[in-house]
Amino acid sequence: MAVVVRSVIDYRTAEMADVAGFTARAREAGALVVWDLSHAAGAVEFDVHALGVELAIGCSYKFLNGGPGAPAWTYVHADLHTRVRQPIQGWFAQKDQFAMERPFEPHDDIRRVLLGTPHMLSLVAAEEGIALSARAGMPAIAAKGRALTDFALSIVDELGLRSSTPRDAHRRGCHVAVHHADAANLVDRLTREHKVIADVRPPDIVRLGLSPLTTRFTDVWDGLHALRALL
Structure with a gap:
């Protein structure tokens, strides 16, 4: 069976994919889609059941606020538990965990994708x-994310900067891409001279991540004006 791997949120521009439509087309062609939710989980509302998602992966160090070294995770539709x-x-996936024998016999449920001892x-x-995130609730978090990125894009326009991030708030994630030929140097100077942490994505993107739970509107204003001052 063919497998297609695709991101829900483009890591460069923040454009959101048509998850339901793409999944349906892949299924018609006899393929499964593994959706990467690294930039979606904790940033936008996302219902794997409503969208027909069968397989997904993601991380917990970004918008789920787990911090550096936080574990990755996977979602497997119940219909695929015994097939994946x-x-x-890893020994946590083995039916008899302490047998350490061959052949390897995994669990018949989601535990079969586990590995070894996790970092506690x-x-x-x-x-x-x-x-x-659970206490704040995804509707409130997603609304804050849309407001932050709306505000950021309005400043981008006001300052005469260029962005490829979609203007439709429901078709993007929670970061904003600003284009400049000297992006790598600008990101370095933002950190050293203004204490603004951004990152660069080749060939020319200054990427500003706006985590709804921790980013203030004043942070957005200060960060983008600091960027403009360097140009």
Whole structure:
């Protein structure tokens, strides 16, 4: 069976994919789609069941607030639990965990995708970060994200900067791409001279991540005006 891997949110421009439409077309062609939710989980409202998602992966260090070293995660539709194969055979996935025998016999449920002993401190940080999102609620978080990116794009226009981030708030994630030929140098200077942390994505993108739970509107204003001052 063919497998297609695609991001829900483009890591460069923040454009949101047509998840339901693309998944349906892939299914018609006999393929499964593995959706990467790294820039979507904790940033936008996303219902895997309503959208027909069968397989997904993601991280918890971005908008789920787990911080550096936080664990990755996977989603497998219940219909695929006994069919999916984890290429890395970890002892947490084995039916008889302490057998350590061959052949490897995985669980018949979602536990078959587990690996080895997880890093406990990373799990604790991720648990607290995810709990913050749960308490705030995704409708409120997503609304704040749309407002932050709307505000950022209005400043981009006011300052005469160029962005490829979609203007439709419901068709983008929670970062904004600003284009400049000297993007790498600008990101370095933003950090050193203004204490503004952005990142660069080749060939010419200054990427500004606006985490709804932790980013203030004043942060957006200050960051973009600092960028403009360097031009």
